Amino acid sequence: MEIFQGLLYGFQVVLQPINLFYCFIGVFIGTLVGVLPGLGPAAAIALLLPSTFAASPVSAIIMLAGIYYGAMYGGSTTSILVNIPGEAASVVTCLDGHAMARQGRAGPALGISAFGSFIAGTLSVIVLTFLAPSLAKVALSFGPPEYFSLMVLGLTILTYFARESMVKALMMAAVGLLCGSVGVDSISGRYRFTFGIQTLMDGLGLVPVIMGLFGISEVLLNLERGKQKQEIFATPAKGLFPTREDWRRSTLPIMRGSVLGFFLGVLPGAGAIIASFVSYAVEKKASKYPERFGTGVIEGVAGPEAANNAAAGGAFIPLLTLGIPANAVMAILLGALMIHGLQPGPLLMKQAPDVFWGIITSMYIGNAMLLVLNLPLIPMWARLLRVPYAILFPFILLFCLIGSYSVTNNVGDGIVMWVFGVLGYLMKKFDYEAAPLILAMVIGPMMEEALRQSLILSAGSFTIFVARPISAGFILAAALLLILPLITRRREVAKAWTSVPQESAE
Amino acid sequence: MMKGLLGMLTVALLLSSASHLRAQSYPNQAISLVIPLAPGDAGDVAGRAMADELSKLLKVSVATLNKPGGGLTIGTDAVVKAKKDGYTILLTSNTALIAGRILNPETTPYDSFKDLTPLGMSTRTPVMFVVRSDAPYTRFQDLVEFAKKNPGKIRVGTAGVGTAGHFALELINSLTGAGMTMVPFKGASPAATALLGGHLEAAILAIGTLSGHLQSGQVRGLVVSSRSPPYPDVPLLTQIGYRQNIHGVWYAFFAPAGVSKEVTAALVAAIEKAVKDPSIVAKLAPLGMVQDYAPPEKLVTEMREEYQAVEEIAKKAGLVK
Incomplete structure (x- = not known):
């Protein structure tokens, strides 16, 4: 009952015209930031934070939160259209989303990510409304050993991102792990692989690397093809929206993606990027035709896009109930709340119920606004594909440069982007996948840090990973995931062996 | 023609006088x-x-x-x-x-x-040494005593190597001989989270990150680097008999x-x-x-x-x- 009263109270707050206005501004800016490659929600929120000082705390936070989950909607757009993720969490969407666009199905791909995002976003707010306090306790039960085991499980899904050659995918994962180890070692404070270069002191930035591997390489590749040979994507007047068949195939992935994304979002640190990767792997595993993933399968768009939106909702739980930021964006929101004189954490619901319930209910309304905002844009985005490359590419380069530079205002990051751009170009020429590299680069540093922290906690004993139940569960799941395919393959091999002589006998 | 030249001259004069003014006063x-x-x-x-x-x-x-x-x-x-x-x-x-x-x-x-x-x-x-409020020690000295008797049992989170909290813990260890274990995290928030989740016994962090948890009563301060107005009861090291204070x-x-x-x-x-x-x-x-x-x-x-x-x-x- 208390929850319903809270919700009612929240809607009273949000439905005030001024707050509706701020909510709209937030999701609008969020969509924009999501669509533009490189420009991330963290930078946008930090830039706009000072401009909210004059507003009331509720309005300010509603707007800033809107930018965050709005960016998750927009992020898929450029992934699908030009194979360049607008957001780190939309890297996976490139795989099947762009393949769909090449088949003239950009509309359904954009449509299913908008609907999937809306469903996942709304589901996650519903769960957030009813289960926030108990989920917060789950988040707290994750210490370094649990994170390590979770990351081990995360690394095992790498193999699902091999499209053709498993060896090549694993090689790229190794490169990713190496890239992830660049920079200051957080346990000893020593610098690794920095070669005295200041830009590398904090490691390779994820945004410059992604913009290079995906954005710059795509531009270089198309330059080589020449302007005469611009691919004309078929964009039929019909079929701008998902068909009934698309819906049938996407429903389960959206549901699974929502659940997965939400839980990974609640855990501080794990977040939307890993959620989108895990969702893709799960869909590939669950699919009857895993070999077709990467060729434009709608499940590969629906699942990850649902997952990253659900993760954005889940990330609010530790902030609102414990005062713990789950990621960089939440850390800025925490700062914003504190500047407005509010103390996020267990006391927020009592001390500032308008803010607590206002944020939650604003997400119901914001998600609806985003759907209304995004659906009419789909035909417009689909037409963007007809823009000649001579006009489109300079803009892409510009936004990639702005995006890479604006993270730390460091020219060095622009250079990192170009280095990875050339690397990404070569990788595309020789059929090496960039996705395993990114996943390994995200997971590697978290895994190493958690491993070494755990061993400090246990005074050097490895039993800490199996003595704690949650951690043991992840380790077991990872072991099963690695061993099961070996067993089934052995059976297949055995079958093949027994069938060969029979055939030759006939 | 003449008018145009005159106009340009005037503009040039104005510009030069402006730049002259500019050179005189900082900031412009x-x-x-x-x-x-x-x-x-x-x-x-x-x-x-x-x-x-x-x-x-x-x-x-x-x-x-x-x-x-x-x-x-x-x-x-x-x-x-x-x-x-x-x-x-x-x-x-x-x-x-x-x-x-x-x-x-x-x-x-x-x-x-x-x-x-x-x-x-x-x-x-200020940098503050905190424990969870369900911890048995209410005074810093009690914790030091416990740590001396149970080596390795007090694990203290910091915001990373080379942070103020790290040096503060090294100083505390050298002043008291408590031999507490330092666990570095990437920033203050993850360290505070691990403390709240019971994965650490203590943390030593700048107050900013801790203030929400201090106000809600989830954590308790035992020692602080300098006076922090909202928490007047938390002592400095020099107030409880040590010769040096930790740095904030x-x-x-x-x-x-x-x-x-x-x-x-x-x-x-x-x-x-x-x-x-x-x-x-x-x-x-x-x-x-x-x-x-x-x-x-x-x-x-x-x-x-x-x-x-x-x-x-x-x-x-x-x-x-």
């Missing part, structure tokens, strides 16, 4: 304030608030520019290498000027005392070395007013930050003392040779 163009932290960080919030006030006082725009990375050394180094005209200034902390120099001299390419012109101390964030985090304004005296004087005067502005004091208090102005000479004296003390701690703890 926008100043950029480099903050070596990510947007939204506590130090960034303080910097932005003071930049707004400085804009009003100096009557030119003071724009903040975030250059995070390398434990604040990247942004600090950028200002060391900037033009010495007073239009690039810096708000940085002891992490860059003291800890960074001592721990990683090879990657900290500046001399904190020679390469910067001090303009004034602005803000302090502080932020101070600097310009590159070799800035002219007039420029320095103008900046120092404006910074003093901005730091003492009551609305800024009130704004930063909930973030655990205490506005505590000190003039350049006093700032340098404190820096020298702290440098010596921290270098000694680092040598004792085997962090440097």
Whole structure:
């Protein structure tokens, strides 16, 4: 009952015209930031934070939160259209989303990510409304050993991102792990692989690397093809929206993606990027035709896009109930709340119920606004594909440069982007996948840090990973995931062996 | 034709007189304030608030520019290498000027005392040693006693190697012989989270991150680096019988070395007013930050003392040779 009263109270707050206005501004800016490659929600929120000082705390936070989950909607757009993720969490969407666009199905791909995002976003707010306090306790039960085991499980899904050659995918994962180890070692404070270069002191930035591997390489590749040979994507007047068949195939992935994304979002640190990767792997595993993933399968768009939106909702739980930021964006929101004189954490619901319930209910309304905002844009985005490359590419380069530079205002990051751009170009020429590299680069540093922290906690004993139940569960799941395919393959091999002589006998 | 020439002459004259005026008075163009932290960080919030006030006082725009990375050394180094005209200034902390120099001299390419012109101390964030409120010890001495009897049983989270909390823990260990284990995290929030989740026995962090948990009563302070108005009952080490205090985090304004005296004087005067502005004091208090102005000479004296003390701690703890 208390929850319903809270919700009612929240809607009273949000439905005030001024707050509706701020909510709209937030999701609008969020969509924009999501669509533009490189420009991330963290930078946008930090830039706009000072401009909210004059507003009331509720309005300010509603707007800033809107930018965050709005960016998750927009992020898929450029992934699908030009194979360049607008957001780190939309890297996976490139795989099947762009393949769909090449088949003239950009509309359904954009449509299913908008609907999937809306469903996942709304589901996650519903769960957030009813289960926030108990989920917060789950988040707290994750210490370094649990994170390590979770990351081990995360690394095992790498193999699902091999499209053709498993060896090549694993090689790229190794490169990713190496890239992830660049920079200051957080346990000893020593610098690794920095070669005295200041830009590398904090490691390779994820945004410059992604913009290079995906954005710059795509531009270089198309330059080589020449302007005469611009691919004309078929964009039929019909079929701008998902068909009934698309819906049938996407429903389960959206549901699974929502659940997965939400839980990974609640855990501080794990977040939307890993959620989108895990969702893709799960869909590939669950699919009857895993070999077709990467060729434009709608499940590969629906699942990850649902997952990253659900993760954005889940990330609010530790902030609102414990005062713990789950990621960089939440850390800025925490700062914003504190500047407005509010103390996020267990006391927020009592001390500032308008803010607590206002944020939650604003997400119901914001998600609806985003759907209304995004659906009419789909035909417009689909037409963007007809823009000649001579006009489109300079803009892409510009936004990639702005995006890479604006993270730390460091020219060095622009250079990192170009280095990875050339690397990404070569990788595309020789059929090496960039996705395993990114996943390994995200997971590697978290895994190493958690491993070494755990061993400090246990005074050097490895039993800490199996003595704690949650951690043991992840380790077991990872072991099963690695061993099961070996067993089934052995059976297949055995079958093949027994069938060969029979055939030759006939 | 003549009219046109005359017009051009007038414009040229006006322009030259304007540039003449410009040369006389500082400041006459926008100043950029480099903050070596990510947007939204506590130090960034303080910097932005003071930049707004400085804009009003100096009557030119003071724009903040975030250059995070390398434990604040990247942004600090950028200002060391900037033009010495007073239009690039810096708000940085002891992490860059003291800890960074001592721990990683090879990657900290500046001399904190020679390469910067001090303009004034602005803000302090006390560092506090905290335990969960369900912990059995209510006094710092009880915890030290327990730690001595149970080596390795007290695991203390910090915001990372080379942070104020790390040095504070090394100092506490060397003063008390408690032998507590340091567990470094990437930033204060993950360390606070691990403490709340029961994965650590204690944490030693800047108050900003902790204030929400202190107010809700989830954690309890046992020792603090300097007086923090909202928590008057938490003692300093010297108040409970030790000879030295732990160091907190502080932020101070600097310009590159070799800035002219007039420029320095103008900046120092404006910074003093901005730091003492009551609305800024009130704004930063909930973030655990205490506005505590000190003039350049006093700032340098404190820096020298702290440098010596921290270098000694680092040598004792085997962090440097």
